Amino acid sequence: MTREMTGAKMVVQALKDQGVDTVFGYPGGAVLPIYDEIFLQNDIRHILVRHEQGAVHAAEGYARSTGKPGVALVTSGPGATNAVTGLTDALLDSIPIVVLTGQVPTFMIGSDAFQEADTVGITRPCTKHNWLVKETDTLAATIHEAFHVATAGRPGPVLIDIPKDVQFANGEYQPPKPSASHYQPIVKGDMEEITELVAAIETAKKPVFYTGGGVINSGPAASQLLRELVDATGFPITSTLMGLGAYPASGDNWIGMLGMHGLYEANMAMHDCDLMINIGARFDDRITGRIDAFSPNSKKAHIDIDPSSINKVIRVDIPIVGDVAHVLEDILKVWKSRGRKTDSANVAHWQAQISDWRKVNCLAFTQEGKTIKPQHALARLEELTKDHDRYITTEVGQHQMWAAQYLGFEDPNRWMTSGGLGTMGYGFPASIGVQMAHPDALVINVAGEASWLMNMQEMGTATQYRLPVKQFILNNERLGMVRQWQELLHGERYSHSWSEALPDFVKLAEAFGAKGILCSDPADLDDAIMEMINYDGPVIFDCLVEKHENCFPMIPSGKAHNEMLLGEAETQGVIDSKGSVLV
């Protein structure tokens, strides 16, 4: 059954039919007809952000914490260009979002009309796919297809550019139906490869699971199956920044995050293993360190839904293209049918070796004196919030790495961070998106003062919608991560890595009608955190911390996993000139 309606009405109808309950957006001339339709209905909540970048990050936070696609609506020209950072962020982290942009009327396209930008041209490299809709009759089907593309296979951002005359004109509404498009990524893995992996599992002496965001993207079943496989085999498991929570931090086989700021035991296990099982991770350069010294003696299996991830960076022995949940299910089936074998004696040795590495206690720090160490602040935050229904977002910098190190994640979809793009300004709007999706949860954005300022305008959004998001700012008055690199690589010349002229965050909170808390004394920290948790509304927590703390462990650029720097290691001169050209 089809119905005739305007393009603008179709947009709202199609979103409803796709199960969308929340849209993050900002109006302007080229989307006014759609805003008119939003005004006339009550099924979809529109959240007015304060900057279009905020809308896209909020949609990302919504998506990552629910597993459903997030939706943003912005106007043409500047509205669309402001969305570009968020789109790129979602592309690199494989987050399903649908962004709708207004466009000048079709008959004015190409005339440099007011607020005209070549939106599909600008966003082609930063979306999974995008569309310019020129006829109202095709609008609804395009929106439905956009949801299919955003969520099928490796998820990602899509954009639909809708000229204003297409919004005004009448057309036939097409309700959603199973996608008939040719875009149907393969989800089942090849059984021969899976059997080869099972055989490798049966004989491995020093195996390790290396998991990533793909496990989270595959859905809750994937995390369940992963837990079953890990615990049944007794193999150690590490994860990338993006994959935290797929396996619980309290789990017996958890050895912590790996990578540039990963745990000593995790990186050593990656380096020394004889079987590496990569599940939904992509051998990112933050993970591998020096390529030619990466895990030199291991057989490598790689499970990924995107064939281009396989052999892109690291050549693997057992490539399996497929959806993580599907492939894990088959691995378990085959492994069980062959008698659940592992080389348990050797694996026990290997676990003992890892326990020895753990004794290095690479995250140890000493909290003494009157200054709060950032690690201590996070350790206390963890202690006081871990039993809550808690979601964490972060900004980008040292605080982000410390959050990954000192907070524990027991479940998937609880940790939202900008991994691939490393976007300062991501965390605050993302926390708004998460809180919209989980109104009763405790949502905390672990922030650095510099990152937080990049999207601080969203305080208006938080207070307008009474979103009790907690902005936990580790204020070191430094672009801390930049400062750390300048210390290690640039002879301690701290070029522009100060946060000068910082606002008074307490007054800033109050100016927006929120609560501000300042804490500088370790003795006050617990009470202050409790005050933050118990306050029913948005809070800016200005936690003054040690200004010159470095984030360790660290694998310097151009180094191998077993060349990690630890907290007390000497740091001068260890990154050579070759390494310093890397980022």
Next chain:
Amino acid sequence: MSALHIKKGATRHSAYNLRPNFSDVQERHTIAVLVENEPGVLARVIGLFSGRGYNIESLTVAEVDHTGHLSRITIVTTGTPQVIEQIKAQLGRIVSVHEVHDLTVEGPSVERELAMLKVVGDGEKRVEALRLADIFRANVVDSTLNSFVFEITGAPDKIDAFADLMRPLGLAEIARTGVAALLRGD
């Protein structure tokens, strides 16, 4: 905390030297890509090549299935085996791409290109140009008293050879279509 032994000294390899295990030999591959014929699809393919730093030696495109709205893009590219593998995988990720075929691997294939060459001259040179054109089975598609436009089809090598011969005889301009290619047999 026990301090780790940190090795100091130069690292010869950058972390972005991503292909240590593959052969460094540059190969030339002809890739046929079937795409939805929609606005911007060529930009997607070309953007992939420029954005990821791949080479394009030649590229041709035209709609080949009018009812199915499919176009065929033929790309000749060069790269190490790992780069060629990546190119194919990356092409396969583009949502508008239906099929990717590496004709160099799936082959043997036949490759043809069409070129037009304008040769300006008179006297002996003009006669010689005409004689060579005959040998190369190039057709004269336009002529004035002191110029010819030749049309030639064949493998790119053959066109290169013909152009080289025409250069001293007054080659003024050349237009080439790029390669179209099909697998042999059925």
